[in-house]
Amino acid sequence: xxxxxxxxxxxxxxxxxxxxxxxxxxxxxxxxxxxxxxxxxxxxxxxxxxxxxxxxxxxxxxxxxxxxxxxxxxxxxxxxxxxxxxxxxxxxxxxxxxxxxxxxxxxxxxxxxxxxxxxxxxxxxxxxxxxxxxxxxxxxxxxxxxxxxxxxxxxxxxxxxx
Amino acid sequence: xxxxxxxxxxxxxxxxxxxxxxxxxxxxxxxxxxxxxxxxxxxxxxxxxxxxxxxxxxxxxxxxxxxxxxxxxxxxxxxxxxxxxxxxxxxxxxxxxxxxxxxxxxxxxxxxxxxxxxxxxxxxxxxxxxxxxxxxxxxxxxxxxxxxxxxxxxxxxxxxxxxxxxxxxxxxxxxxxxxxxxxxxxxxxxxxxxxxxxxxxxxxxxxxxxxxxxxxxxxxxxxxxxxxxxxxxxxxxxxxxxxxxxxxxxxxxxxxxxxxxxxxxxxxxxxxxxxxxxxxxxxxxxxxxxxxxxxxxxxxxxxxxxxxxxxxxxxxxxxxxxxxxxxxxxxxxxxxxxxxxxxxxxxxxxxxxxxxxxxxxxxxxxxxxxxxxxxxxxxxxxxxxxxxxxxxxxxxxxxxxxxxxx
Numbered sequence: 357x358x359x360x361x362x363x364x365x366x367x368x369x370x371x372x373x374x375x376x377x378x379x380x381x382x383x384x385x386x387x388x389x390x391x392x393x394x395x396x397x398x399x400x401x402x403x404x405x406x407x408x409x410x411x412x413x414x415x416x417x418x419x420x421x422x423x424x425x426x427x428x429x430x431x432x433x434x435x436x437x438x439x440x441x442x443x444x445x446x447x448x449x450x451x452x453x454x455x456x457x458x459x460x461x462x463x464x465x466x467x468x469x470x471x472x473x474x475x476x477x478x479x480x481x482x483x484x485x486x487x488x489x490x491x492x493x494x495x496x497x498x499x500x501x502x503x504x505x506x507x508x509x510x511x512x513x514x515x516x517x518x
Numbered sequence: 519x520x521x522x523x524x525x526x527x528x529x530x531x532x533x534x535x536x537x538x539x540x541x542x543x544x545x546x547x548x549x550x551x552x553x554x555x556x557x558x559x560x561x562x563x564x565x566x567x568x569x570x571x572x573x574x575x576x577x578x579x580x581x582x583x584x585x586x587x588x589x590x591x592x593x594x595x596x597x598x599x600x601x602x603x604x605x606x607x608x609x610x611x612x613x614x615x616x617x618x619x620x621x622x623x624x625x626x627x628x629x630x631x632x633x634x635x636x637x638x639x640x641x642x643x644x645x646x647x648x649x650x651x652x653x654x655x656x657x658x659x660x661x662x663x664x665x666x667x668x669x670x671x672x673x674x675x676x677x678x679x680x681x682x683x684x685x686x687x688x689x690x691x692x693x694x695x696x697x698x699x700x701x702x703x704x705x706x707x708x709x710x711x712x713x714x715x716x717x718x719x720x721x722x723x724x725x726x727x728x729x730x731x732x733x734x735x736x737x738x739x740x741x742x743x744x745x746x747x748x749x750x751x752x753x754x755x756x757x758x759x760x761x762x763x764x765x766x767x768x769x770x771x772x773x774x775x776x777x778x779x780x781x782x783x784x785x786x787x788x789x790x791x792x793x794x795x796x797x798x799x800x801x802x803x804x805x806x807x808x809x810x811x812x813x814x815x816x817x818x819x820x821x822x823x824x825x826x827x828x829x830x831x832x833x834x835x836x837x838x839x840x841x842x843x844x845x846x847x848x849x850x851x852x853x854x855x856x857x858x859x860x861x862x863x864x865x866x867x868x869x870x871x872x873x874x875x876x877x878x879x880x881x882x883x884x885x886x887x888x889x890x891x892x893x894x895x896x897x898x899x900x901x902x903x904x905x906x907x908x909x910x911x912x913x914x915x916x917x918x919x920x921x922x923x924x
Contacts, residue, residue, distance in 0.1 A: 367704075368703050368704070368785065368787075370891075370893040371893075372873070372891075372893040372894065372895045372896045373893065373894060373895065376873060376895045376898070376900075377554075377583075377872045377873040377874055377895075377896070377898070378873050378874055378878075378898050380554055380874075381553070381554065381557075381583070381584050381591060381592045381595055381874065382591060382595075383557055383558065383561060383595075395894055395895045395900040414704055415703060415704040415707060415737065418703055418704065418737060419639065419891060419893060420554075420638075420639050421555065421636075421637055421638050421639040421641075421653045421654060421655050422554060422555065422655070423555065423558050423655035423656040423657060424558070426655075427558075441704065441707065443704070443707060443737055444707060444708050444737065444739060445639055445653050445654065445655060448654065448655065448658060449654075449655035449656075449657065449658070452655060452657040452658055452661075453657060495541055495671060496541075497541055497669050506657070507562075507657045507658065507660075507661055508562050508565045508566050508657065508660075511566045511567075511661055511664065511665070512565075512566060512567060516665050516667070517543045517661075517665060517667050517668070517669050
């Protein structure tokens with residue numbers, strides 16, 4: 357994956373800013389995608405191209421358990437979210453729906469940089485600046501779920517938690 | 519092995535002793551999902567090949583987030599839930615029966631020592647009765663509906679020791695707002711919190727639920743309240759941590775001089791003593807949410823509003839925690855007092871807390887609310903300003919038209 361970064365380096369971007377509660381009562385992915393992050397940046401859904409990367413600060417996705425938050429981000433075309441830290445439910449939900457998320461404590465990524473992510477080895481590369489950043493290692497259980505493409509496929513494959 | 523409450527409960531459910539940092543596959547005692555999370559959970563359950571739930575006695579669905587349905591899209595999602603519940607022969611709480619977390623405790627779907635998954639971020643509320651309640655998303659919930667299990671990382675625990683007696687007009691809500699400020703919105707991320715100390719001993723179940731409930735505002739995986747002094751209507755065995763259990767951090771607070779606390783827009787960690795915001799003009803007052811709209815909360819509002827009339831420019835909306843709470847308040851005259859003062863009652867459920875319906879503020883309006891979150895846009899309008907407080911402060915401010923002390 358080598359794609360363009362969209363950076364919002366503030367902390368505590370909550371699930372209401374990712375997808376407001378008023379839009380969550382739906383199963384329509386394109387509706388979710390069209391409102392993603394609109395209270396943070398009304399232009400966001402128009403700027404994103406398929407495969408792009410979202411970069412945020414600490415505690416990204418705090419608040420609600422709504423899985424619509426990672427679903428909306430994924431449906432908008434984002435291929436991976438890089439944050440300093442994630443709120444725990446968001447982190448888990450993202451993995452479960454097959455949206456890769458990776459924690460990088462220290463980096464120098466700016467909007468427009470070309471980024472690639474190696475999830476298995478926990479390395480984020482910035483091709484614009486010629487730098488690499490070390491990510492926090494994910495528990496094996498999560499890598500297994502992500503590799504299966506999410507929890508639905510994991511359970512279809514294994515029939516149970518293994 | 520010296521264990522925290524979390525380590526004890528998870529060990530029992532993993533069938534082997536575990537410690538913080540371990541990854542465990544655990545048996546789950548019950549699950550719950552709402553109309554905000556059930557539709558995706560049902561979709562994921564079907565996609566997993568689910569034909570029946572692992573135990574029909576242990577799965578509940580609750581229609582509380584947008585209830586009654588505000589439009590045809592939501593109405594159809596509610597129908598999807600009713601059809602699923604009927605097909606699976608599981609319990610469904612329909613429109614008006616109450617807020618999911620209130621119903622789970624009130625009807626003993628969750629009991630002390632249980633490990634319970636809720637597809638709602640305020641599931642840590644069950645820590646009030648010594649249960650390990652974890653908030654999850656729809657797909658995790660679907661997986662547990664199918665298997666009766668989940669996987670988790672055993673959390674480290676933060677111990678919060680509270681001593682001293684709360685002053686008059688200072689409640690569990692003020693205490694938890696103060697603690698959210700002290701620890702921060704991310705202060706307990708990936709960790710469990712244990713609340714203990716003398717202050718807890720005399721707390722009602724409702725007040726304990728307030729503490730446990732808003733531990734999620736610190737990012738906690740769960741918030742366990744010491745069962746010392748806890749009274750339930752059925753026999754139970756309290757779980758106590760071992761004397762030498764290991765804690766990630768320990769906090770000690772003497773809360774005897776705590777003032778009423780207010781969270782300013784747009785974060786529950788943006789907390790100040792009420793003195794800093796006294797006189798802030800308000801337009802809309804809300805008593806509701808899984809945090810603060812139980813009988814003792816309605817009583818504290820009625821105490822303030824008895825025989826008085828709301829300020830002309832202010833509307834007060836109340837969504838009782840459950841039909842049971844409403845009926846009790848009806849019987850003891852509380853509803854009449856509040857209604858005579860000018861309060862409007864809406865369906866028992868999440869109401870305007872989640873911004874779906876039943877009272878969205880307009881641009882520039884200032885709201886004082888007994889709920890748990892004031893994120894930008896939380897109540898349905900990013901251009902409104904939401905302040906969080908105890909129900910008593912909400913009631914007093916609704917009378918005065920500005921933030922005041924009861």
